[in-house]
Amino acid sequence: MRTATTVEASGGDWRETVEFVVEAERLGLDDCWVAEAWGSDAPSALGYLAARTERIRLGSGVIQVGTRSAVAVAQAALTLHDMSQGRFLLGLGASGPQVIEGLHGVPFARPFTRLRETIEVVRAACAGERIDYDGETVAIPLPGGEGRPMRLSTTPVPDLPVFVAALSPRMLELTGRVADGWLGTSFVPEGAEAYLAHLDTGLRAAGRARSAIEVCQGAEVAFAADEAEQAAMVDDRRPGIAFSLGGMGTAERNFYYDAYRRQGWGERADAVRAAWQRGDRAGAAALVTDEMVLGTTLIGTHERVGARLRDWAAAGVDTVRLYPAGETLDERLGTLARAVELARAAG
Numbered sequence: 001m002r003t004a005t006t007v008e009a010s011g012g013d014w015r016e017t018v019e020f021v022v023e024a025e026r027l028g029l030d031d032c033w034v035a036e037a038w039g040s041d042a043p044s045a046l047g048y049l050a051a052r053t054e055r056i057r058l059g060s061g062v063i064q065v066g067t068r069s070a071v072a073v074a075q076a077a078l079t080l081h082d083m084s085q086g087r088f089l090l091g092l093g094a095s096g097p098q099v100i101e102g103l104h105g106v107p108f109a110r111p112f113t114r115l116r117e118t119i120e121v122v123r124a125a126c127a128g129e130r131i132d133y134d135g136e137t138v139a140i141p142l143p144g145g146e147g148r149p150m151r152l153s154t155t156p157v158p159d160l161p162v163f164v165a166a167l168s169p170r171m172l173e174l175t176g177r178v179a180d181g182w183l184g185t186s187f188v189p190e191g192a193e194a195y196l197a198h199l200d201t202g203l204r205a206a207g208r209a210r211s212a213i214e215v216c217q218g219a220e221v222a223f224a225a226d227e228a229e230q231a232a233m234v235d236d237r238r239p240g241i242a243f244s245l246g247g248m249g250t251a252e253r254n255f256y257y258d259a260y261r262r263q264g265w266g267e268r269a270d271a272v273r274a275a276w277q278r279g280d281r282a283g284a285a286a287l288v289t290d291e292m293v294l295g296t297t298l299i300g301t302h303e304r305v306g307a308r309l310r311d312w313a314a315a316g317v318d319t320v321r322l323y324p325a326g327e328t329l330d331e332r333l334g335t336l337a338r339a340v341e342l343a344r345a346a347g
Contacts, residue, residue: 001309001347002319003340004031004216006061010039016329021049025056027337028344031216031319033061033091033183038099043076050084059089061183062165064099066106070118070138071152074125078154091183092118093165096249112170113137119162119178128156163216167255169198176202181214186244186256188295189308189315191263196316210316217312218321221298221339223305230300234293241292242284245269246276265292298322298339305339309346 005024007017021032032049036042042060049058058080063073073092080088094100094111101108117135125131132149133140141147163181166172175182176199184195196215203210220237224230244256260269268289275284298305298320312320322339326332 001313001317001343002030002214002216003028003343004033004218004319004321005029005336006033006035006218006321006323007045008035008037008039009041009045018049018052020329020332021056022052023333024336025053027333027340029056029336029340031057031059031089031321033059033089033321035061036063037095038103043080046080046088047083050080050087053084053087055087057087057089058084059163060091062091062093062095062163064095064104065092065111065115065118066095066100066108067104070121070133071125071131071140073118074122075152075154077122077160078126078152078157081157081160082155089161089163089181090122091163091165091181092122093183094171096255097253098250110137112174115164115171116174116178119164122162123158125152126156126160127158128152163214167195167259172198173202173205175199176204176208176213177206178202179213181216183321184215184217185219186259186263186296187217187219187312187317188263189311189317190295192315194259194262214318215316216319216321217317218323219296219298220323220325221305221335222300222325223335223338224299224301226301230304231290233299234290237293237297237299238285238288239281241288241296242272242276242281245272245288246284251277260292263295265289268292299325302338302342306342306346309339309342313346 034042034045042063046058077090094115097108100106114137117138121133121138128151130149130151131140141149161180163183164175164179165183166175172195222233224233248254248256257269257273272284272287298308320343324332324335326335
């Protein structure tokens, strides 16, 4: 099983983050994704990391479509491909209405179409084609304007890898049809079919096998000395899951909540969300079960984490994206080193 992690450039000490990535590469980590969300932008940090690393693959995890033009995304991808000497992975996602509309002032309507059309334009631009696209959310050149179709002056990279962050059935099908990889979260191996069935539908529609796409799933990893410490870790993580179920997205649209429901926690997810939305944060956290925490994370004793990684591999995960726990840089790197060793054994 391949290993990865995710970092971001906002908050904390950027120099420490760079040291973490450099040391992670030394430990044998395969990939590093840079998050964007509502903090720092991903391409700037990736350009810096490209100069400080030599082997590790570097990916945008993720650039949110709609916040840049489709061609600007392609330009950033090609630039980072060159700066990293071919190690760049383009991760794209639709994000949600709170970030797209609330922060960027861009309509969130038709995210599926916007993501599909953005990928089509990015593919054409990276292949060195003249960009002449008349879509429903993307139109290049501008209709009625004075511009003519152009191609980028950069060296074409027609096979630049495109990963898609997706949770909903329709987005998963699109990922299976057009992407080289899937960036997932809120994953439980026992409920993997809630995701993989839709991914496979898209793959079949495109005449592709599962081996054509890299399945990359992420979770926090932390090691407990014994069952008592594991129980304390579970308690500490209930509020985070309650926030995902009740506080992410908007009152009408929360993709994390939908994902938990599809994986068998429908009634419990409803209760957590309802408590959160009426302002009872502590009550919402208390409703999060041990199984919800342990199912979607890689925390516990050394033996348990190793067993769960084997479960992930058996469920079809190709790359595990590790978020190592720890108060200090050394603690996070120590956690990461143990997890990388276990993931190699699991694979």
